[in-house]
Amino acid sequence: MRQSSRPPRLGAWRRRAATLCLIALCAPAVAAPPAAPAGPRAIVAQVADAIDRNFYDPQRAARLAAQLREEAGAGRYDADTDPRDLATALSRRLRPEDNHFRVEWRDPALAAAAPRGPGPRPSADAADASRRRNYGLRAVETLAGNVGYLDLRELPDLDFDDPADPARRALDAALALLAERDAVIVDLRHNGGGSPASVGYLTSAFTPRGAPIYNRFRARLDGQTRSFDEAPLQWYPQPRLDVPLYVLTSARTGSAAEALAYTLQAARRATVIGEASAGAANPGGEFPLADGYRVFVSTGSPTNPITGGNWEGRGVQPDIATAAAQALDTARLRALERIVAARQDGPAALDARWTLEALRAQAAPAAFAAADYLGEYERLRIEDDNGRLLLRDGRRPPQPLTALQRDLFCLSDDPAVRLRFERGADGRVAALETLRSDGRSSRYRR
Template identity: 30%
Template structure:
């Protein structure tokens, strides 16, 4: 009631401009039309009481120009019910158009008419293309069925993919919705396509897919793309929305107009005012919503003029996807560090493709995301994924002085109270050829401390080539120690990672205390170092469980495409138990990463005090 009163009041308020001879009956009749015909009566609750209130109003409408009054009334309705489709016009002499009758033309002339409204073409790559401006109803389609088949449908039926161009489709018949949708579904089971509520009859009509059709169906397996523009209107929008939510088509282009399933133009009383009212509304059985007013959002949004080229690119990509996924699976089978898991991934990935989950992919980015998600789900390994092929940076032409400065800023050292050493670096590299510089400018600053804190909380990994050498500094030189066994999948070999007998600079040795700080960001090569030091009892670990990454993965190109996979090809293979890959390394003393350093210093200071 309150909303309807606001509606009526807005009409009366907007009309207080300058006196003339329009009767308040215009407003009352307009409100009555809305109450009896508007497709969403819940927005007009209490309209009857509002009409009674308006009927007793004796004020004279005060806008002298009828076109201006029509515009003011239109604004009043739109601001009240928030529906841009409702419009009041002033049209003396308006004659409602009669519904078109199906002319009794000879077949040849009918064929020419159909050719004028539907453009049919087979594009390169065996892609069918239909540009449709008007969606014919079932009755007309049945009458011209043989001509439709001969001149249009039979030409595109054998194609490998279809593009329906609705960018200029602005008219259509309600009965054409199930007719056209059914050609892209199976005969059984029947599908509830749409429900249409008719306000004037207060009846809801359900639209279902048709079990029998003239000619053969295009089916459900071949790609279907529908092109849209901001001009796509009415019945065409309903077809687009149905196909989109049935997940039968990918919509490419612009958001559609947001029209109506049915609009009537109704005379206001005995005046020359008319009100355009949506008298029916679509309620999709899948979403429970309608495309009306807001339109249909495309799956892939591009300018209307670019929609066809985009659609062709999508179809070409989809044709390549099964082969690309198969090639990706082969790379996993041949190179993934854990062979049994790799074989399982390959088998299950094939089943995912066969299920149709890749059929709606429209871009390379979507394919990479889907492939990464499936590889993670099937393997449990976050390191096995699609990736960008980032070329290696060319080596910098550094002077010796510049190189020394780079080493200095890459490592951070300090000596705390009680001669506690501190060493932080955030990435492992191939340090062998710069070992002398590191020893002189980094290691010599902490090697003579009594205790050492190694801060790897921000270390994201890197090359494992220096792991054996770095570990060796924390063991004595009297014997070689097996640090780890590393299995390599491409070569199907296992190699021993041993301490080195010869080192640049002095060892820290096996007697002095070492604490390693970790966080959830500690990954890759840093985890291998932490794993070795913890397993051999050489260091106390304080902080958070590490990332659970992998040995440095390698990048593989998938077929001849520009899609790449990041595949871990090696893993730790210690027989005593599970390694760190995927699970991370739990600290001895779990604390938040930002508290790890203070915790370590407190422990070492307490240890120092106990030795006194």
């Protein structure tokens, strides 16, 4: 990492060096590696120096650095001669001070042998890793009932100076696919963080331009304290201000992902569903030490203009608390309830209502006697699969059914298709009618 004789420009630090939970180039190297491997006391001293010079709170930085030096002098870390053990011990010691603190060790020989590309290696590596992860976009889809779903696993860095920036193009494509949905769910349950640039940009896709809702950061750079806010350098051009919005969180949700959830929640723009998040609010970067060690130090701290605080230590508290595994189902139910309330008539309203009823039935299926329905209905056939009914239509894959009430079922994978069984005067099932939310229907005699 090249050293700099002057502080980096604030705009560049804001866009890249403030990256949360990703490698960031925010300060010069702490020290050149010595010729011989450094012992635990020397490494602890370097960690203390990095914290003393770069932690966002100078008073806390000086106190913590002094404590580390005192502990090292007393021999607390002398037994940790394996670099992996020392990294673990220091991470465990520092984490209660700030949830972003961590010390890592990487084999210097392997790092030296790795191929180098153009530009600073950590930035090139991080950009390539983000590309291979599709910039965090794991899934974009339309769920039954016209509910949009975005599974976002990281918040990529964005280069607003580059109109062809691939990360921004990926986010824009995802938002375009969600533009016609009647509700949107953003899943951050597996998102450990990323860049504040994405936080601001995604927030602007659902809030009024220029709204005073963005976190303001106090940052320490080379001994100087500066401030910036998370408002995007460029705003999303067509924000959706009224679409119901739900954000899913878990204890895995961290850092910049928490910033997105916290900002939208504080602005009363989104309903947060799931578990309290990790509680890692303060951004920063990795500082290289001797012999393959690195320490992540938080160089900034956010303050939300609405709450006057942040989520460090306590996490983003959900509006609707539920186990992470149940968060998506809960959000889907809430979204469909909103859609049904807003749409009283027409195929869209019927589609949403049928989907809502199907989700409720899947959680608590109606009782039925499978034997009543088994058999041939012209080209259709109803089969029993260990107490579950299957619809078979020729060579097509069988489709499982969900019982809504007596004699009324839907396709489990497509609630917009229902099956109603008709009974004759003798009480036995005599026919099967298929119904679709767009009004189409067909009847098949038994």
